[in-house]
Amino acid sequence: MRQLKKFFDESILTMSWIFILLVAASFSAAAGNSGTINRYVFAISSNYGGEGRPHLRYAEFDAKSFAAVIGEMGGTPKQNIIFVKEPKVSELEKQFDALDSRLKKNAGNGREEVLIYYSGHADENGLRLGNELVAWQKFRKRVDALNADVKIAVIDACGSGAITRAKGGAQVPAFMIDQSSDMKGYAFITSSTQDEASQESDKLKGSFFTHSLVSGLRGAGDLSGDGKVTLSEAYQFAFNETLQKTETTIGGAQHPSRDMSLTGTGDVVMTDLRSTKAGLGLAENLEGRVFIRDEKGELVAELYKKSGRAMSLGLPAGNYSVRLEKPAEYQEAKVVLQEGKIQNLASANFKAVAAEETVSRGEIGGKNFNSRIDSLDHCGKYRVTFNAADLEPNPRKGLMLGIFFNKSDDILLGTQVSLIGSVAKKEMHGAQVSGLFNMEFEKIEGIQISGIFNYTDTLKGAQLSSGANIAKVSDLQIGLGNISKKSKVQVGVLNVSENVNVQAGLMNVAKETNAPQVSVINFGWKTHGRQFGLINFVGYADKTPIGLLNFVGNGVWNVTGSINEMSATAFAFHFGTAYFFTSIEMSRELEKGFDRYEDIYESGLGIGTQFGKYGTHFELEYMFLFAQDSFDDDNSNYHHRLRFGGVARLLPFVGISAGFSLNLASEGDLQSVMLEPKGKWHDDWSVKGHKAKFWPGLYAGITLGRF
Known part of the structure; x- marks a missing residue:
């Protein structure tokens, strides 16, 4: 009986413990x-x-x-x-x-x-x-x-x-x-x-x-x-x-x-x-500002490390450079982080580097003001000031009204207006409007308007002046004289630029152009755009200039001496490119015995093309000539001539020219048509009392130059 009771008590105790454990497990699972x-x-x-x-x-x-x-x-x-x-x-x-x-x-x-x-x-x-x-x-x-x-x-x-x-x-x-x-x-x-x-x-x-x-x-x-x-x-x-x-x-x-x-x-x-795949440890004895860059050179972490406390950073596995900066002291260490490991750095791992290699932190003290301008634009307060001479030493957003003069020493978002002049020493977004001059020494995004003179280092906008505009880099300049190192558009009497897209004026001068030059006279060392003018000079042209006289270094420039069916000896000068050239010609007729010249002179201008080929080539040319009797100034003829011929190259810059022509001569001053070939191959026309002659012809000669 005692044993039975003992068994019963032990069973109860065991079941109690099992119950307690089950309840604990349930609470544990819930927790x-x-x-x-x-x-x-x-x-x-x-x-x-x-x-x-x-x-x-x-x-x-x-x-x-x-x-x-x-x-x-x-x-x-x-x-x-x-x-x-x-x-x-x-x-x-x-x-x-x-x-x-x-x-x-x-x-x-x-x-x-x-x-x-x-x-x-x-x-x-x-x-x-x-x-x-x-x-x-x-x-x-x-x-x-x-x-x-x-x-x-x-x-x-x-x-x-x-x-x-x-x-x-x-x-x-x-x-x-x-x-x-x-x-x-x-x-x-x-x-x-x-x-x-x-x-x-x-x-x-x-x-x-x-x-x-x-x-x-x-x-x-x-x-x-x-x-x-x-x-x-x-x-x-x-x-x-x-x-x-x-x-x-x-x-x-x-x-x-x-x-x-x-x-x-x-x-x-x-x-x-502790959950990171790789880590970087900084020892207790390190102190200074720490810059950590990945293998692409991008800044992934920056902090100030105080001496006396070790520090760990979690970073992806890879190659890093760690820079430690102290006052007047710069050190750097290279480290490779591997998964599952913490790579520790101590003072002994750093080597001194030159001060000029240090990395600028953000925009503080730098020359890139993008974040500064964005901040001033969004959060700066707009102010308007009015003074005889309005001077602003601090960053500014607003309007400066100086009766005689304006000057801003830091960046400016706004407008300067003055009777005499305005000066901005730092980057400016807005407008400068002055009676005499405007000067901006860094960059202006906006417009400069003055009576005599505008200057800026970099212009993203326009300069307007009745005098001169000067900028190292500019978008648009309009004035009597425009000078820039690099410009998009210049419009004025005289435009000068080292590199420009479009120039329009009486005279344009450029080292390199990317779009048209339009002027009476154009000068260009190298042009990727086209020149339009009475006279065009260019050292190297991608596109053919269009003008009365086109002097192209890599184009056509030659002189041809020839004799034609009228027994006239002529000298013709050709300028331009193979695609389009202009001609100037002067000639005088020989008498039948070829022993002396007659008193009839011809001179004129023409245009032509070489069918796009240099060297030996065929060419088509139209020439308008004015014929005159030296003893009778009132007796003149108009001579229209269409030639088709070619030049065969014999030596560099030497060729033989030959071809045929169609000629039409009409009376110029109500006189008879004095021009006619030496042979009988011509036809006389008369239309409403006006006389003309038509005939075919031949020519041959020697060409010297680039053709």
Whole structure:
């Protein structure tokens, strides 16, 4: 009986433990299921912000960079990464609806996290998608309405801080969540405040903010050193780096902002360095600004490394160059990152490099003002000033009215108007209008109008003056005299350019032309377009000039001495090309005995073609000649002659000419027709009292020159 009771007690105890284990397993499974994180990346890019707004260059690149780091190090599978490029408002709404449907299907299978990224144009009213607007309130409500536990929006655009004020949000402490938490809510991270510019850089090939944020997510923002980067750490790193890089740009200091409303405990981890395929370690003893470039030379990460703390960065496998900059000291190291390994760098791995090889950071201190001008255009305040001499030392957007003089020392978006003169020392977009002169020493996109003189280094627009226009590079110059090194169009009395497309005036001079020259006299060393003028000079022509006299270095230039059926000896000069040449001819007839000349002279002009062939060739020529008796100025004839013949080359620049002709001579001053061949092969005509003669003829001679 005692044994039976013992067996019964042991069975009860065993079953109790089994029950407890089953319940624990059930709770464990439930907890594990609830701890699963399903993360989505919704990346939007829009380079075009509508009419009147310059195209951004790197919005799409920024969106891909953000999505790449979250995909590589943030546990987001490729199928959960969604790119939306240059969307219309309707298309963006459809993409949001499609994402919402996926979120609803996965409801209950873990925590849903959505990371929304936007790079593009915006202002205080909302996102600018082409010529359409998505108001901040509407965009924020759409994000809030997503069926996700955690919504994080990162917005890189001008005035993006306006969205953090759409609900009166305020900054709160860090809100990152780890897998063990049960936190829900939203967070908005913006690249600037409501009234600030968000700037992009040609050197970085992206925006200052996104570049800094991505660098932080790759590990530069891991301030705790636990191998994880939380959103709070990434935001803090991006804030400091963006502020430092933009403090001296024309857009002014750029302050990222945030608005968070999350409930619960724990942290949301944005990236985990331990999940990367390859890594770069920076030793404790390294200090200075670090630039990491891939094998294509593109900057993939930038940070300031402080001494005393080691740092790790997650990067794709590949070849990299790492530059370490200190005050007056520049060092560089080459490194190959392999999958599954962390390659550590210490001071001993760096070698000194020359200062001139250092890489400029963004636009700070550089000469590329694209981001500065874009920022001033979108976020600068328009000002109008009126002074006797209006002097502006700072970047300026607006109208300068100087009664006698205007001067701007930095970039200017606007107009200068003065009775005497205006000067702009830096790049200018707008107009200079002055009574006497305008001068721009870098680049102007716009127009210069003056009474006497306009000057600029680079002109994208027009110069108009009643005097002279001078520019190294220009689009359009209109004035009495126009001078440029490279120009598209010049219109004036005298136009001079080293390389030009179109010139129109009384005299054109160019080293190289790409389109027509139209003038009384044209000079060109090399022309790819056509010359139209009374006299054209060109060293090398791709196309035949059209004019009265065409002197072409690679064309036709020769003299022919000949005798014809009238016993007239002639000298004819030919200028042009094989396709079209002009002729000048002078001749005098011999008497029948060939012992002396008669007193009849002929001179005239003609046109002809060689059927497109140089050297031995056939040619067709029409000549109009004026015949006159030297003893009787009133007795003159008009001689029309059509020749068909050819030139056989004997030696270089020497050939024999021969052919036949058709001739028509008419009375010029109501006198008899004195021209006639020595033979009897002619026909006399009389029409309404006007006499004429028609006859066939022959000619032969020697040609010297290029034919």
